[in-house]
Amino acid sequence: xxxxxxxxxxCLVVLPVALAAQTGSAQEGPVRVLVGFPPGGVTDVVARLxxxxxQTEIARPVxxxxxxxxxxxxxxxVLKAARPDGSxxxxxxxxxxxxxxxxxxxxxxxxxxxxxxxGLVGTMPNFFVVNxxxxxxxxxxxxxxxxxxxxxxxxxxxxxxxxxSAPEFSIALLNKAFSADLKAVAYRGDAPMVQDxxxxxxxxxxxxxxxxxxHVRAGKLRLLAVDGPERLPGFDVPTYAERGVNxxxxxMTLGIxxxxxxxxxxxxxxxxxxxxxxASKAFRERVAESGIIAxxxxxxxxxxxxxxxxxxxxxxxxxxxxxxx
Numbered sequence: 001x002x003x004x005x006x007x008x009x010x011c012l013v014v015l016p017v018a019l020a021a022q023t024g025s026a027q028e029g030p031v032r033v034l035v036g037f038p039p040g041g042v043t044d045v046v047a048r049l050x051x052x053x054x055q056t057e058i059a060r061p062v063x064x065x066x067x068x069x070x071x072x073x074x075x076x077x078v079l080k081a082a083r084p085d086g087s088x089x090x091x092x093x094x095x096x097x098x099x100x101x102x103x104x105x106x107x108x109x110x111x112x113x114x115x116x117x118x119g120l121v122g123t124m125p126n127f128f129v130v131n132x133x134x135x136x137x138x139x140x141x142x143x144x145x146x147x148x149x150x151x152x153x154x155x156x157x158x159x160x161x162x163x164x165s166a167p168e169f170s171i172a173l174l175n176k177a178f179s180a181d182l183k184a185v186a187y188r189g190d191a192p193m194v195q196d197x198x199x200x201x202x203x204x205x206x207x208x209x210x211x212x213x214x215h216v217r218a219g220k221l222r223l224l225a226v227d228g229p230e231r232l233p234g235f236d237v238p239t240y241a242e243r244g245v246n247x248x249x250x251x252m253t254l255g256i257x258x259x260x261x262x263x264x265x266x267x268x269x270x271x272x273x274x275x276x277x278x279a280s281k282a283f284r285e286r287v288a289e290s291g292i293i294a295x296x297x298x299x300x301x302x303x304x305x306x307x308x309x310x311x312x313x314x315x316x317x318x319x320x321x322x323x324x325x
Contacts, residue, residue: 030061033256034079034090036072042124042210042290046254047091049286050121053277058269071162072096077108079115084261089270090115093124094253095165098309102317103164105324111306116262119274120297120305121254122287125232126167127212128225128240134203142224142243145204146178156182159193159205164325167206169316170227170240170248176319177245197221210291227251232293247319250312254292255302267299 031054035047044066051062067075076096082088097111109115130139139145149156158174160167163186171184185202187193190211197205198220209232215221223237228251231239240248256274258267275296277283284294297305 028060029087030063031058031086032063032065032088034075034088035064035066036068036070036075036090036092036096037066038068039066042208042292043091043093043254045290046121046287046292049283050091050256050274050277053280053283054270054273057273057276071100071165073100073104073107073109076100076111076115079257079259080109082259084116084259084263086258086262086266086270088259089118090257091121092255092257094250094255094306094309095162097257098306099164099166099313102310102313103322103324111257114260115257116260116267117299117302117306118256118258118262118267119271119278119299120295120302121256121274121278122292122294123228124252124254124292125209126206126227126252127209127216127223127237128204128206129197129212129216129221129223130204131197131200131202131220132222133220134200140222140224142174142240142245143178145224146174146180146182148203149180149182153181155203156180157185157202157204158182159185159187159197159202159207161187161190161193161207164322166227166250166252166313166316169313169320169322170206172320173240173245173247173316194221208291210289213291247312247315250309253295253302253305253309255306257302271299 033047033051035044037043047064051064055062067078072092075090079088079090101107101111130145135148139148158171168184168186171182175182190207193205194207194211196202212221216223225240225243226232226237227240227248229249278294278296287294
């Protein structure tokens with residue numbers, strides 16, 4: 001009995017020391033920032049810029065780990081399974097946190113229960129663009145495009161970058177606003193969709209600003225509208241609301257989230273670091289090249305924006321008559 005009690009006593013002494021060492025390691029080791037898309041994409045570029053800046057601010061290595069697939073769903077599941085010790089963060093867009101839970105019966109996570117908001121990073125507006133060679137010089141508005149499509153039955157196809165996405169569901173609102181019969185054509189990303197537009201396979205598309213802008217500047221695509229509550233600075237492009245389409249005032253956002261249970265002290269520390277990086281001129285100018293409008297904020301700001309996106313997306317899903325799968 002005595003040897004057993006002696007062993008137990010030694011364990012009770014060693015255990016707190018081991019736990020303290022483990023906690024210390026987590027606080028001092030590298031921080032990984034998950035990205036739900038492949039290397040080289042817009043989100044990946046933003047994550048690497050953010051990681052570089054955060055590393056300086058928190059005096060810890062910050063690395064980017066790509067977990068692509070299912071529109072960020074796989075990365076979100078990895079985050080849910082991670083320990084809330086500050087060693088794992090996720091640069092997510094609002095499609096992952098505010099759309100997938102509405103369209104999937106089993107997303108594998110509940111954003112409100114499984115995650116902790118840490119900070120805002122930016123906004124990713126989408127453009128509605130047309131191929132002027134196909135539609136002609138007179139199609140300079142959504143109404144004009146809808147009229148063009150009515151006169152050419154079967155050709156009112158609009159490319160969207162992903163199935164079961166806000167761009168796809170927005171087609172229902174366009175049809176309602178203009179009594180049109182437009183059809184969404186879902187792609188796997190902006191790049192193949194834009195290439196088909198340039199090749200004349202489809203007359204129009206909804207895509208990220210970064211994907212459209214070079215071709216707009218070259219005169220190969222024409223801007224007709226932008227999502228979000230207001231016009232983009234530097235672009236004389238009306239919002240959907242100005243074009244007579246309600247329900248598309250929400251733009252996709254980027255933000256950093258952590259596993260539920262992250263300590264308030266670490267949330268505050270990481271938020272301060274993110275805000276400093278996002279507010280820097282170098283970060284703002286660099287992400288602007290990728291079509292991102294940098295915007296810092298508090299954890300509560302990110303939670304509020306995400307909830308607003310969820311409500312807006314719920315209306316889109318309802319208007320489209322989409323059933324979760």
